[in-house]
Structures are given as structure tokens and as C-alpha cells.
Amino acid sequence: MTTDLVIPLLLPLLAWPAARLVAPGLPPRAASWLLTGACLVLAAGSTAALALLAFAGLSLLPAVADLGSWSPQAFRAESGIDVPASIAGGVALAVLTALLARTIVRYVRWARRLSRELDEHGRDGVVLLPGDEAVAFAVPGRGGRIAVSSGMLAALTPHERSALLAHERAHLASRHHFFLMALTLSSALNPLLRPLCSAASFALERWADETAAHRIGDRTVVAHAVAKAALAGRPHHGFALAATGGPVPRRVSALLNPSTGPHGLLPVVLLSAVVIGIAGLSAQTALDSAADLHDGIEIAQADSR
Structure with a gap:
């Protein structure tokens, strides 16, 4: 069982290369759903694996075994539990749980602080922030708000301002903050998922870029707005969705060269199936291990009678 739980x-180490190959060939919306879903499933699978490892180790303790009325010796012999691996799994689970809790606390504090700051300048729609620093981002709550600074507006032409606002509105309309939170929690639960979550975050920005290009009707204007916003501002750190997020040169290139794709349809479909298969294997392995653990407990209970 211990080997299966590894x-x-x-599996995230295998999912990342496949996702990196498949994402450029998929429409950004499809890539966002595929990669975010894979991150969630892989995070759940790895967390379940650690929980099962920790529980298997705890089940060998006499006090725990007495509560469940099973024989620790019979359970260990039947399940093939590796005690050092169980201890390591328990420690890792505790550390990752603490990291998850810290991430949630940080998000709550950030959301409250940002809400108070934005309330000072406006409560609905587009909030204009004073100052020369170039800032633009979208945040959920109260129907969604877009914060943009005077410095950012000054760096763009009127058409580019419209493109920037269309990008931020696309984030809000498509509920991208739910995707971003899912990715943030997934990477907290399994740090090996960070490259895959970064690819999913990039797909979200591309999704918003394409939506803005469709609404504005000029891909070049959107590309210029994204590039100039990134040059004028600085990368946004936090939980908000910003037009300057992700590898900006790749986003600009995709906007200016929409027809250039590294893959044909068949390779993209096959690679997408690989990503889905890896996520499914993670879930199935965790479920099978849980079933094996349950069977081992039942046998140990029968042996203790």
C-alpha cells in the first residue's frame, strides 16, 4: 500500500511537462478549465495519500487499535505498512495543512485590507486610485470591482485604456477569481503543483486577453495595452487578477500571432488525454489505497476476535 501511495x-511531475505542451494548442478557456481541474484533482489525490499514510501509521498504535478493535500486528502484516514512511507522511501532512491554513488567513486579511482601501476611493464599478504608480487589477466582492490608478491611465492611449478595462472585466465576468483561489490552494497542498498552477494562471490571463480582443475588435490594441501596462507598472503580487500577470511577452506574441500554434489537433487531443489520465490515475490510486486500508482493518478486526 505504501508504494501505491507514493x-x-x-504524478504532478509528469503532469507539468504534458500540460506545458498541451496548453499552447488549446483555446485559453479550455486550457484554464483543464489545467485548473487537473491541479485540484492532483492536490486532492496527494493530500489523500498523505492522510492515508498518516492514518496507517496511527493504526498501529495500541490505543488506536483498541478503539477500532483490531490487532496492530495483523493489520501491519496484512497491509504492509512502512512505519518510517507513515511518520514522514504524517509530518508532511501537518506541514502542508499549516501552509494551507496560513494561505487562507493571508487571503482573508488581504481581502479585508484591500476592501477597506478601495472603499476610500469608490464602492462600485471602476475605482480610480490616485498616484503615479501604474496599477490595474480586478477583485471580486460587491459585484466585482476594477481598480486602476491615474498613473496607469496616463501611460495608455484612450483605446488602450478601453482594452485594459475590457481585460479586467473579462476576469470578473468569467469568475476567474474562483479559478485563482483553486490554484492557490492546490499549490499550497502540494508544492510540486506550482509549475502546473502557473501554467493555469497564464491560461487565465490569455482567456481574458482573448475576451478583451473580441470585445475591442482589435488584437493589436490589446497587445499594446498589455505590453505598455507591464512596462509602466510592476508584477502584481497577491490574490488579485492583474493585466500585468503571467509571462507578458508570450501573451503579446499570442495576441499578435493568433494562428501560430505548436501542435495540430491530434497531438493536442492526445496530450489533453494524458493530462486527464494522470489526474484520474492520482484519484484512482488514492481510492484504491483507501479500499485496501479498509480491507486490512477488517481482516485485523477479524483476527483479534
């Missing part, structure tokens, strides 16, 4: 922990 699989969900390491």
Missing part, C-alpha cells in the same frame, strides 16, 4: 505524490 504515486499521487509524484
